[in-house]
Amino acid sequence: MPATDQTIAAALDTPGTDWRMACNALIDHLIEEGECFSSGELARWMRTFRKDLIFSVLTVGSHVRDLYYACTFPEYADDGEGNGPCLPCQVPRVTQGLGRTPVGVEVFVYAPNEDDGLAHNFEVDIPKPGDAPTAYPSPPPAPAKPKGRVTITGKNQPLVALKATVQQDRRLQVPRAAFEAFVHFCGVTMRGGDPVYILVEDDKATITIDDPNNGAKKYDLWADSGRVSFPSQTTPFNPGDVYRVDIAPTGLTVDLTTKA
Secondary structure (H helix, E strand, O other), X not given: OOOOHHHHHHXXXXXXXXXXXXXXXXXXXXXXXXXXXXXXXXXXXXXXXXXXXXXXXXXHHHHHHHHHHOOOOOOEOOOOOOOOOEOOEEEEEEEEOOOOOOEEEEEEEEEOOHHHHHHOOOOOOOOOOOOOOOOOOOOOOOOXXXXXXXXXXXXXXXXXXXXXXXXXXXXXXXXXXXXHHHHHHHOOOEEOOOOEEEEEOOOEEEEEOOOOOOOOEEEOOHHHOOOEEEOOOOOOOOOOOEEEEEXXXXXXXXXXXXXX
């Protein structure tokens, strides 16, 4: 049975819980019903049906991403293609300014598959604390599925500098922000539990989500809250050194020739 306002209200009817526990219960319910969702939608439903909860919308988004990267979401019963249980996909979307949220805000939709995530009507006005419930704005036609990867040039350049820092254990750590920027700028869908592949050379480290079959080592991105850390295969990295991370159509490249 698809999720409705009534079933969502019932899922949130857990007196004495804090907003994180309520949010987790709502996520469990939506995934059990095979529904797509965004953190903004979760915030809207909590503001509508649990007016006693105090939270900020940004912290809900961070909490949801933490759950995703830690692989603590439950599984969808089916991936939409008859392949059985699967962890949610993280599908990058961008707002079109249908409601109060302006055009161009990057949003993650969590879904059983990429097509459902791209078709999901995620734009919603989130009530301010104590305000009346809001409605979904009328959605436009679903966007077309991206064909391949997008080359990052011109106006599509990231607006923030992405950097990797060498930790005290001499491993170079690439932050979650770099992977999230890659997902959005290249239109890549990633499923919870997917690994990444890293090839460290003298002048650069290349990180891809597909195995390039060139000797790259497989790493579990998700176990470390969306970050990944790796050692040098030759001369050890120096703790505290910082390097620039570039986004390419196939993944991330860390320039090891120049310190940031």
